[in-house]
Amino acid sequence: MAISGTVQKTETVPIASSSDVVLVRQRVRVWTTEMKFSLVEQTKIVTAASELGRNTLEHGGGGSLELAIVVNGSRQGLRLRFSDKGPGIADISLAMKDGYTSGSGLGLGLGGSKRLMSEFEIDTKPGGGTTITAIRWK
Amino acid sequence: MERIPILRMGNYLLVTIQVDMHDKLALTLQDDLTNRITEANAKGVLIDISSLEIVDSFIGRTLANIASMARVLDAETVVVGMQPAVAITLVELGMSLPGIRTALNVESGMEYLRETVADHEESDGYIGDSAED
């Protein structure tokens, strides 16, 4: 795992229904507020979480989000880790493509979420589930 | 079931989205609006998102769908009040919502609708009261 840092304080949010995606947004909002991110940063992080949470539900068949504060030296960051035991992502580059404006559902649009965060990693195996880890540093 | 209220003002429909919508609620809104446009023969739809702190790609697509469906039903849609942080985030996400008309607030949104609807009525050849049909 390239993303490094000591982990402090974690919380797990199960993602099993569309109302859980709302819960994901709420919990991530609470954490970003506590960590005193700016309004624009908070909006970006919560929006990324909403995207990734929805993906976990719809493409992964449900899973969970683990929130954590990570510390690297004197830097503090919020780490979001979405995991599911779904079909995995067969073509990562396709998944990262922006397919939203056409509404054709081409890609999972993960590229958008990646742009909203500082670090982004996908760990997946076709048929073996997916874990997406994203960190936003302060 | 919870629904987002749709207000009617003459030829126009007004929707104010104040809650953090879950996906089903957004889809219900889409359905409700499409039905109401037809029922009321509405010519314009104003969607006020000034309270929305988060607009993700799903909500963005929902707004785009509403605008497209309304257009098919001969109604103009205008989305008003997008917060700066939301706008910045949507652009970063890669969504520029090209087919959607936007305005700063309800007032300018209504102004736009009135002008546009009036234009349509003129071009339809309707010139006010006529003695004969």
Added chain:
Amino acid sequence: MSKLLEAIQENRKSILQDWTQRLKSVDRRRDLLDDRELDTDAGNVLSAIADVPAGTTLEDFSAVGWQPLKELLTNLSVSRAAKGFSPSETAIFVFSLKPSLFTLARQQWGKDAGELFLEISAINEFVDKLALHTTDSYIHGRDQVIARQQEEMLELSTPVVTLWDGIVALPLIGTLDSARTQVVMESLLQAIVQTNSRFAIIDITGVPTVDTLVAQHLLKTITAARLMGAECILSGIRPQIAQTIVHLGINLEDVITKSKLADAFRLALERSGRKVVRVDKANSASTTNPRVI
């Protein structure tokens, strides 16, 4: 495995006394910190060390049990920095704990050379880590102050000007880097909301060069403004910048551009349903100021 932690827990009072005495005897900044504060600080640090949850070892500084101590040192460091202490003065506060611990070690294990060496090494490693953490926090705290001051300076140096009702202008001056551009753009969007402006003129007459990153930020801002319901006009594009834009392959098709700010203003006035007319000399009292309708 070091037995130091236990020894510290059993001998807190004497360690604290020895430490604070040393702190006060050194030529320290009495003007910045009085004796009582010093006692409190030292007492808190020693308690944070002695009161770690059972199972926490001195060797594993990354363990969760050390978190309160780390936070305490960070806060101490930041407050010392704010008071005007230098980084080394702050670190010395921590380093001066060593002699007290050495004394303790000699008392406990003076007769066992092997054990004594082990404990002295443990003390050195541990206190060094504490001091390094303190210094890191000091620097981080200072970096944050600098960053905040930079932001404030940025906001001051790029004021958004209201040209007319519903028309604002952002005259950019100097070199734009990525960070500055982002801050400036956010404040423009904020101003658009606050002044209810349908038109925003971004004037780059005072910007010597534009690179791809800056051009991208400008485009993103223009798109964001559009999403909010405002239209941006880019003005003051000098010939060199126009060449750069074409060379870099930046697409400005969807953007309204004017070479002069005045032209951009005129366009914004027109688009908002206004025009400037010259008032007849005979009708105006003393001036021939054009009136804007």
